[in-house]
Amino acid sequence: PTLRKHSIATIGADGIGPEVIDAGVQVLRKLASLDGTFKLDFEEFDWSSETYKKTGQYIPDGGLEQLQKHDAILFGAVGAPDVPDHISLWNLRLAICQPFQQYANVRPTKIFRGTESPLRKANPGDLDWVIVRENTEGEYAGQGGRSHRGQPWEIATEVSIFTRHSVERLIRFAFETARKRPRKFLTVVTKSNAQRNGMVMWDEIAAEVSKDFDDVKWDKMLVDAMTCRMVLDPKSLDTIVATNLHADILSDLAAALAGSIGIAPTSNFDPTRKNPSMFEPIHGSAFDIAGKGVANPVATFWTASEMLIWLGEDEAAKKLMESVEAVTERGVRTRDLGGSAGTKEVTEAVCAELEVIY
Numbered sequence: 001p002t003l004r005k006h007s008i009a010t011i012g013a014d015g016i017g018p019e020v021i022d023a024g025v026q027v028l029r030k031l032a033s034l035d036g037t038f039k040l041d042f043e044e045f046d047w048s049s050e051t052y053k054k055t056g057q058y059i060p061d062g063g064l065e066q067l068q069k070h071d072a073i074l075f076g077a078v079g080a081p082d083v084p085d086h087i088s089l090w091n092l093r094l095a096i097c098q099p100f101q102q103y104a105n106v107r108p109t110k111i112f113r114g115t116e117s118p119l120r121k122a123n124p125g126d127l128d129w130v131i132v133r134e135n136t137e138g139e140y141a142g143q144g145g146r147s148h149r150g151q152p153w154e155i156a157t158e159v160s161i162f163t164r165h166s167v168e169r170l171i172r173f174a175f176e177t178a179r180k181r182p183r184k185f186l187t188v189v190t191k192s193n194a195q196r197n198g199m200v201m202w203d204e205i206a207a208e209v210s211k212d213f214d215d216v217k218w219d220k221m222l223v224d225a226m227t228c229r230m231v232l233d234p235k236s237l238d239t240i241v242a243t244n245l246h247a248d249i250l251s252d253l254a255a256a257l258a259g260s261i262g263i264a265p266t267s268n269f270d271p272t273r274k275n276p277s278m279f280e281p282i283h284g285s286a287f288d289i290a291g292k293g294v295a296n297p298v299a300t301f302w303t304a305s306e307m308l309i310w311l312g313e314d315e316a317a318k319k320l321m322e323s324v325e326a327v328t329e330r331g332v333r334t335r336d337l338g339g340s341a342g343t344k345e346v347t348e349a350v351c352a353e354l355e356v357i358y
């Protein structure tokens with residue numbers, strides 16, 4: 001039988017990014033070789049804040065065309081202490097997400113077996129969510145400006161853009177995501193009491209789209225009340241959809257409630273599949289622990305598993321997650337999860353567990 005082939009672009013970028021991406025590639029290579037029904041080809045791109053400081057560019061001319069040739073992108077994290085964060089974010093991560101129209105940013109969170117939530121009463125199974133975040137416009141559309149810089153009468157505007165086109169496709173994607181999960185339940189988050197234009201349109205579009213999903217139950221929340229519900233009643237939630245900014249904040253809260261930012265994955269999907277989708281751990285470049293070999297690679301492993309599902313390798317994706325959870329359950333955990341293992345130990349333990357599972 002012919003092997004299914006997937007070509008993956010990797011961009012480790014800054015801080016712990018390259019460390020966790022190396023761990024992810026190691027585990028993926030192991031998985032593909034054990035599975036034997038598919039092949040993964042990796043091409044590494046060394047785009048980072050170092051490149052930017054040397055050349056003035058994060059992505060060289062023609063870079064996006066090079067990425068375009070791949071089936072998926074595995075991304076580490078960008079951000080360096082000596083480059084302003086808005087420069088690094090806009091010139092690397094958003095410079096890929098926006099032109100590739102990766103409009104759905106999907107962030108699953110759960111409490112792993114063998115790990116603890118900071119919520120006293122929450123155990124594995126009590127918190128199992130997928131947050132769907134609008135990823136191309138909204139509060140991060142890049143509209144606005146500054147005038148009279150440095151003067152006492154300086155003005156800055158940050159204009160949110162909500163288009164019916166983008167909101168509708170995103171909410172439709174969220175209903176489809178909810179439909180694929182056992183509970184078939186979606187919570188639509190807005191702030192339509194205070195933000196009376198864009199957010200009211202979101203609510204209206206959600207009500208319209210819901211008519212095409214009779215089998216999905218849904219409810220609505222204001223974003224501030226949503227933070228309380230996440231903390232006080234995590235079991236009452238399943239799939240959640242929100243704007244670029246709101247879901248950015250809610251998903252960091254979700255990761256913390258599940259135990260650590262070091263386990264949470266993100267997918268940036270172009271659901272039309274015209275462009276490659278991009279997969280990354282939620283966390284940043286974590287310069288405080290970079291180079292020490294202590295970064296938790298679990299977020300990247302879960303990210304890799306989400307990528308495999310997108311590529312149609314559901315079986316391998318499931319085995320990867322089973323291995324990761326077996327390892328956390330056995331107590332091979334990094335410091336952020338209360339353990340003492342390093343990146344390398346966790347990676348090797350997952351590879352060894354894969355050998356057992358296959």
Ligand code: NAI
Nearest residue numbers: 077078079080085262282283284285286288289295296336
């Ligand atoms: P961060 O996620 O890098 O770090 C926050 C805290 O979590 C730190 O104490 C860090 O040590 C810890 N942490 C993060 N990932 C971990 C892991 N895998 N294992 C163990 N501990 C982990 O967020 P921060 O400090 O706000 O940002 C640092 C830089 O990363 C900034 O330049 C920021 O702009 C950038 N950033 C980039 C992102 C991306 O590329 N998608 C996302 C978030 C931040």
Ligand code: MG
Nearest residue numbers: 248249252282
């Ligand atoms: Mg964030």
